[in-house]
Amino acid sequence: MIEEEVIRVAARGDGVTADGRHVPLAAPGDRVAADGTIAPGPHHQNPPCRHFPQCGGCQLQHLDDASWSGFIVERIRAALGQHGLETEIRTPLLSAPRTRRRATLHAERRGRQVHLGFTEQGSHRLIDLDECHVLDPRLFALLAPLRGLLATVAPVSRRINVQLALTDQGPDVLIDGIEAEGLAAAEALTAFSQRHGLARLAMDEGLGPTTRWEPDPVTITQGGVPVPFPHGSFLQATPEGEAALVAAVREIAGGAAAIADLFAGLGTFAFAFAGSKVYAGEAARDPVLSLKAAAARAGRQIFADHRDLFRRPLTTKELNNFQAMVIDPPRAGAKEQSAEIAASIVPRVAFVSCNPSTFARDAEILCKGGYRLDWIQPVGQFRWSTHVELAAQFTRQG
Template identity: 60%
Template sequence: MSTILRVAAPGDGVADDGRHAPFAAPGDTLTDSFEVIPGPHHQVPPCRHFPQCGGCQLQHLDEESYAGFVTDRIASALDGQGLSAPIRPAIVSPPNTRRRATLHAERGVLGFTAEGSHRVVDMRECHILAPELFALVAPLRALFQKLGLKRRADVHLTLSDQGPDVLVSGFAPEGLAAAEALTSFCDRHKVARFCVDDGQGPEARWEPQPVTITLGGIPVALPPGSFLQATREGEDALVAAVREATAGARTVADLFAGLGTFALALPSKVYAAEGARDALMGLKAAAHARQLPVFTEHRDLYRRPLTVAELDRFDAIVIDPPRAGAREQAAALAACKTPRLAYVSCNPATFARDAKSMVEEGWRIDWVQPVGQFRWSTHVELAACLSR
């Protein structure tokens, strides 16, 4: 027999004899026949769909061990690059706070896909979605049946300032009966917007008033399907970390600025670069309406990263790249003279890779703040402060 010491990145438990076991928590006992005997950190999963549903992989971990997993993911990624840094206690979002999710619908079922499969698990309960979004699941299932959905469609749900925002891609019902059914559904269930996308781009079928999301206390136009931090609690944690890392800076560059999660929360002059034109226009209009010193540029930072000379103009830099990281931009960051950097990442591995290139050029990782927005999943986010 052996003892489970930790949970590896894919979610399986790792024992002290090197064996791996699925659905094991630190402190569990692993027998010679691979039976997992629950220990003090192994909880009863709250959802009936676990572990079939791919929305969660770690519901068997209690609060302490899940927070430890979030932190360990980052420590392991840094160690893999030969790096170390002070890692703060993880901030984990509570259950039922996810305000953004993509479900899948086909032939009378609606939910997340099964773990490691394309099969859709028909969602009858959920312990991660915000109640306002979960309340739409059963009505949407009935709506798709009424509209005759025959092939698979993706259903993007976002909780906006005005209520649930729905984008259905891969299905665009036509005709008067479909239009009446959609209108009745949206009116009855207080949907803020309902868009469909048959491959030509989102088309709004219902939007009684412009849909917004409040960032930094400012309403920003929310394009259909836009990126948004998964929970408000996670967003608050990341914003607080970025504000701390850039405190006192008079001028800040916000790279991969998106809708302005950080640009609109900073008390500085901000240059915001973003490749998605619709997101950038929303940020620009919101900043202009409040007369904030935010200067925007539509710029593909993969094809045209800021040069060293451009970066040297700022007192601090914020970067929040996609999961692939920012290898091209990191090379210029490593060589620039800007004294401080706030790096926000949804992938500890690519963060560690980019950070290594900077540390080799004289940067130091002052601290890392782990953030677990995707509760009970293996997906981990972070904000790090680097300085010269």
């Protein structure tokens, strides 16, 4: 029987042979028979979770760390190649299992039971989690009691979203899609929050989150500064991943007297430069207000600006006031802002991205404008996922 060797992993997680055959759940070095039977190779590991591969939380549990790192590097290299770019790609920094500190789960009632978990790959079908090898144990420990709470207050039939995050004060829970009115529901929410040591419990009944429990103001510490944490705000997936990105950004922009931090969020990077003046631009109102308040209390030289950088990017003239800048756009990238940067004279740019494709597009704009792409530091925050993050250094030439 003729066998083919899997030589790489495609963007969605399938193994690919030399002749282009896609093989689900195959790792580099596996051998695949004509009937699809897989003979595991040296990089194929037994998936640790019983829910794999049905659960959409993971796509790559069958890969060891070496092949997962290779997958991340090849994703970035392929995206760059589509735009005629190449550079040094450093060894990916991978977060360990069970370190994810934020997640959005889904819940629905099935008879008397409530199922809670991630959705199935490529489907809306819900996987009721009995175990999870990516969530921080403090978050996973809430799943069973949350099922009991939702069985009490959830409607008969409706998909509910449950956002979980670990804050300085403990777990933050936001339940989206139910109404919990009346004395009995209020008492149940309070008792649940006390029993399980929640930092905050909030409900969103369609008009925005309403806090139902918060004994102390909830914060996330950024650069040694506690920052108020608005409901559902963006938070880097793991502490290790955040530290890796911050270290890369400091390597690029550290020491500059004036730094621009674009798409600043809660100030993950803005608070990393204690001795610099920092402009922090962010379109979301609540995070930028939190950043501003925290900076004022800490005496940091941070100017927080509520600004939509898609509709109103910083102009080249404005950018020329800075010695370095950090940009961390969402998955859509920052095409308009990149064009302004490309025309500027900012010496160093730290570009953080969660999408290699849009990053490569924006990197081409910068390089055509006179920047050099020096290196890329990949970061694997989403354990066993096809999601790729990176930080890159650009320097102005000439």
